[in-house]
Amino acid sequence: MTTARRRSLPLAALLAAAVLPGLALAQAHHHAAHEHGRASVDIAIERTQLTLSLDTPLDNLLGFERAPRSAAERQAADAAVARLRAADGWVRIDPKAGCTLAEVVLESAALGLGGGTHREGEHAEMEGSVTYRCTDATQATYIELGLADAFKRVRTVDVQVAGPSGQLKRTLGGKTRRISLSR
Template sequence: MRRLLLALPFALLPLAMAHAADDHDHEHGSLGAHEHGVGSLNVALDGQTLELALDGPSVNLVGFEHIATTDADKAKVASARAQLENPLVLFSLPKAAGCIADQQELESPLFEAAPEEAGGGAKAAHHHSDIEAHYAFTCSKPEALKTLDLTQFFKTFPGTQKIKVQLIGANGQQGVEVTPKAPTLTF
């Protein structure tokens, strides 16, 4: 599933370097910095295959980064996971494109570790954890895939204020930022 997405960092390196220069004064001043409220989304369209790879701090999606120990925190993690398991709701694709979600993979320490395995409360409380989601779609009419609307994503996860997108599609490559006020990506 990650065949296309593995090529993205190399293909978009010039865009990433330019963006890094703009972000030089932000947290840690480096690519891939863990920045609350900000996520990244890699999008690759190759023939009928559309792949999405989302990555961001878990605080953006559940409101915290520590291992869930309370019932309330466990419920937030379960809810976020359930939402992420519905990519066609979170990422609105044109119906005319006929996209079907074929594969998905969700990864996060919050999804896997039980409190007893977290290595102690103090360590877990200060750990920066991310949530990663990888999706593959087959689109019967990829030529109709003109936009990707993240309005529902921002409504579902209001802790996310900005998503840095790297895209490779039929019209080449681009790097853009989407926000709740400008949530649509154009292919």
């Protein structure tokens, strides 16, 4: 082994140690985001606003992950979009926070929402954000997510919360719908 090669080996090992876990994490997140039956929700809590970001395979909402092909499939897609837009039906925030639904933005290329082009055979996703305006969102002691009630194919919801009192991660499944925000 040459001296230059010996000197570069530790540098290569350091780079691999620094870069590979990040790539593995990105791949794991990508795969976790597209696991049928599993959805992910990130929640950001600020004093006057609470925002949820949703990412789920379209299969969880419709039972298929492509553009609708029939009138019945289009009707199912329209019903799922309407259910997501009516976020107060699947999100319940502690009333102490004084939150009211302000905006729902949904994106799915397969459903023609938010632009983008869906290619046949690609995994189709639904991404979205739900924004609530609040008197004081930091007063919320819990949030309930009823995605599994609204969409029977959702079995697990991975939740990350970031707010003034820190960050937390929870996995909701079975009959568990509530995320406790109190420490």
